[in-house]
Amino acid sequence: xxxxxxxxxxxxxxxxxxxxxxxxxxxxxxxxxxxxxxxxxxxxxxxxxxxxxxxxxxxxxxxxxxxxxxxxxxxxxxxxxxxxxxxxxxxxxxxxxxxxxxxxxxxxxxxxxxxxxxxxxxxxxxxxxxxxxxxxxxxxxxxxxxxxxxxxxxxxxxxxxxxxxxxxxxxxxxxxxxxxxxxxxxxxxxxxxxxxxxxxxxxxxxxxxxxxxxxxxxxxxxxxxxxxxxxxxxxxxxxxxxxxxxxxxxxxxxxxxxxxxxxxxxxxxxxxxxxxxxxxxxxxxxxxxxxxxxxxxxxxxxxxxxxxxxxxxxxxxxxxxxxxxxxxxxxxxxxxxxxxxxxxxxxxxxxxxxxxxxxxxxxxxxxxxxxxxxxxxxxxxxxxxxxxxxxxxxxxxxxxxxxxxxxxxxxxxxxxxxxxxxxxxxxxxxxxxxxxxxxxxxxxxxxxxxxxxxxxxxxxxxxxxxxxxxxxxxxxxxxxxxxxxxxxxxxx
Amino acid sequence: xxxxxxxxxxxxxxxxxxxxxxxxxxxxxxxxxxxxxxxxxxxxxxxxxxxxxxxxxxxxxxxxxxxxxxxxxxxxxxxxxxxxxxxxxxxxxx
Numbered sequence: 001x002x003x004x005x006x007x008x009x010x011x012x013x014x015x016x017x018x019x020x021x022x023x024x025x026x027x028x029x030x031x032x033x034x035x036x037x038x039x040x041x042x043x044x045x046x047x048x049x050x051x052x053x054x055x056x057x058x059x060x061x062x063x064x065x066x067x068x069x070x071x072x073x074x075x076x077x078x079x080x081x082x083x084x085x086x087x088x089x090x091x092x093x094x095x096x097x098x099x100x101x102x103x104x105x106x107x108x109x110x111x112x113x114x115x116x117x118x119x120x121x122x123x124x125x126x127x128x129x130x131x132x133x134x135x136x137x138x139x140x141x142x143x144x145x146x147x148x149x150x151x152x153x154x155x156x157x158x159x160x161x162x163x164x165x166x167x168x169x170x171x172x173x174x175x176x177x178x179x180x181x182x183x184x185x186x187x188x189x190x191x192x193x194x195x196x197x198x199x200x201x202x203x204x205x206x207x208x209x210x211x212x213x214x215x216x217x218x219x220x221x222x223x224x225x226x227x228x229x230x231x232x233x234x235x236x237x238x239x240x241x242x243x244x245x246x247x248x249x250x251x252x253x254x255x256x257x258x259x260x261x262x263x264x265x266x267x268x269x270x271x272x273x274x275x276x277x278x279x280x281x282x283x284x285x286x287x288x289x290x291x292x293x294x295x296x297x298x299x300x301x302x303x304x305x306x307x308x309x310x311x312x313x314x315x316x317x318x319x320x321x322x323x324x325x326x327x328x329x330x331x332x333x334x335x336x337x338x339x340x341x342x343x344x345x346x347x348x349x350x351x352x353x354x355x356x357x358x359x360x361x362x363x364x365x366x367x368x369x370x371x372x373x374x375x376x377x378x379x380x381x382x383x384x385x386x387x388x389x390x391x392x393x394x395x396x397x398x399x400x401x402x403x404x405x406x407x408x409x410x411x412x413x414x415x416x417x418x419x420x421x422x423x424x425x426x427x428x429x430x431x432x433x434x435x436x437x438x439x440x441x442x443x444x445x446x447x448x449x450x451x452x453x454x455x456x457x458x459x460x461x462x463x464x465x466x467x468x469x470x471x472x473x474x475x476x477x478x479x480x481x482x483x484x485x486x487x488x489x490x491x492x
Numbered sequence: 493x494x495x496x497x498x499x500x501x502x503x504x505x506x507x508x509x510x511x512x513x514x515x516x517x518x519x520x521x522x523x524x525x526x527x528x529x530x531x532x533x534x535x536x537x538x539x540x541x542x543x544x545x546x547x548x549x550x551x552x553x554x555x556x557x558x559x560x561x562x563x564x565x566x567x568x569x570x571x572x573x574x575x576x577x578x579x580x581x582x583x584x585x586x
Contacts, residue, residue, distance in 0.1 A: 061524060093567040096571075097571055098570065098571060100563050100567040100568070100571075101563075123555075134506070151583075192546055193547040194547070194548050194550075207545065207546050207547060208547075233555060236550075236553035236555075237546075237548070237550065237553075239548065240548075258560060301536070304532060306529075307529060307530045307532055307533050308533065309534075310526065310530065316495060318507065318581075322508075325508070325584055327572075327573075327580050328568075328571065328575055328580055329571030329572065330571070330575075331573070332573035332574070336583055337583055337584065338583055338584050338585070339582050339583050339584065339585045340508070341510070341583075342582065342583050344505075344508045344509060344510035345510050345575075347507070347508050347509050347510075348509050348510040348511060352507070356509055356515075356519075357519060357522065357523070359503060359507045360503045360507050360509065360519060360523065361523060361526065361527075363503050363506050363507045364495070364499075364503045364523070364527075364536075366536065367502075367503065367506060374530070376543060376558060377533050377534070377538060378533065379541070379543030379544055379545060380538035380541040380543050380544075381533055381536060381538065382543070383541050383542055383543065384536065384538070384541060384542040386544055386547075389503060418522055418525075418526060419525060420527055421525060422526075432547075433544075434547065435548055436545020459545070460548070467510040
């Protein structure tokens with residue numbers, strides 16, 4: 001059966017061609033069939049999903065649907081708290097943690113009648129670019145299960161690409177929505193910082209984290225973002241401003257009159273796969289042919305973004321992750337006889353290698369004697385990076401570049417060298433430092449049949465321009481991106 | 493900037509992470525490489541550049557100080573590894 005978007009499912013429900021129970025059962029069936037090979041989920045919520053579907057069907061029968069998407073299933077990354085449902089962050093330390101409250105985004109999905117299929121796998125505490133850092137085993141790329149799906153929202157990307165869920169929520173701290181979206185051939189949006197409430201999102205780096213949609217097309221991305229966005233009194237960093245009509249922006253999306261910035265730093269001579277470069281530049285030519293104006297711009301400090309990020313993000317993480325001490329919730333090492341040993345053994349047992357490494361990096365960057373040289377220096381470089389974007393957005397409406405320097409890479413090929421893994425995010429990371437918004441969408445395939453992602457970036461709260469341009473690219477590239485992973489036809 | 497095993501031991505203590513000798517050695521090597529990469533920031537002149545701690549220009553977000561429903565003791569303790577008398581129970585502190 002063809003894999004459908006959330007909008008297509010909503011239409012089936014509206015026209016009474018399918019019930020929510022039928023749609024949920026169809027997705028659960030695909031989950032049962034594919035999970036042994038893909039492992040997109042940490043928890044599949046079969047029983048509660050069917051109960052939610054029945055409730056939705058009853059609402060529709062009574063003429064009281066909660067939204068156009070009432071009864072449409074969704075998957076949620078496992079760092080987003082769900083009341084009464086295990087939320088692990090793919091970490092041993094939270095393996096049995098059952099949140100007593102919902103994240104605001106989860107409440108908003110429920111208020112729209114969506115059905116939660118399950119919690120998706122991720123790099124532990126969202127630290128990674130391959131989903132190989134999950135304590136519960138890696139997820140695999142549906143286009144080639146020997147390759148990684150990207151990360152950290154790898155499970156959400158796999159679930160959507162393989163039709164295990166029509167759409168999903170992820171989180172993006174340095175590229176964790178956009179990079180797996182690119183590697184799995186789907187759409188992923190990193191909203192402006194403050195656009196979506198972080199209440200109930202397990203904190204990694206609080207000044208960078210943002211929840212966003214991962215979907216099969218731009219229209220679904222606009223709709224899912226519309227559902228979860230908006231100020232929340234439970235998150236004082238959520239922005240006090242109205243959410244624009246994103247679905248209308250997608251409908252109107254066009255290249256006509258759009259100024260597209262092409263930063264030379266996003267097309268380096270070295271460190272960018274030629275097939276990725278060609279696919280992105282081809283898309284740029286389609287935009288030019290469609291009436292867009294191409295502007296050469298520069299983001300001169302972007303080569304420093306990875307170094308800056310790994311100080312800012314790890315410093316914040318070392319503080320945020322101090323709460324995992326075995327006292328109030330989560331794993332505890334029961335052998336220690338005094339409380340400090342209990343903290344230190346709990347954390348050594350409960351955190352995986354990458355999380356331990358990042359906690360130590362951040363602690364070191366903040367420690368006496370190094371604070372000015374590392375952390376404060378990074379905050380000043382962050383200002384330079386932010387100013388680069390401000391100057392570039394004076395000249396253009398959106399910035400275009402690759403999402404990831406390469407298509408999906410082989411499992412295990414970067415796990416022994418943390419720095420190589422960090423460089424996967426070289427084109428995505430500066431956007432988080434600047435607090436702006438971005439999207440990755442499919443723009444073609446490599447010669448080995450792996451998806452290639454195109455990234456668009458726009459200034460803070462310019463989601464309408466961002467998604468409008470993304471919709472124009474999506475239409476122009478439709479013929480180049482219309483493929484399904486072989487694993488879905490059962491031949492792989 | 494190379495980190496010695498003693499540096500890593502100190503950082504591990506500050507981080508409350510009990511690491512074995514092999515882990516200390518390995519992290520000294522890996523963290524040294526990462527901080528050597530980070531040294532590139534020193535090539536940038538940041539004289540007079542203000543630090544950015546937050547992406548949006550927001551400060552002092554206030555709300556009314558009102559009592560609202562919150563977790564019951566039972567809910568707050570539900571995930572506790574050990575509890576006693578409506579408290580979190582931990583090993584000896586002093």
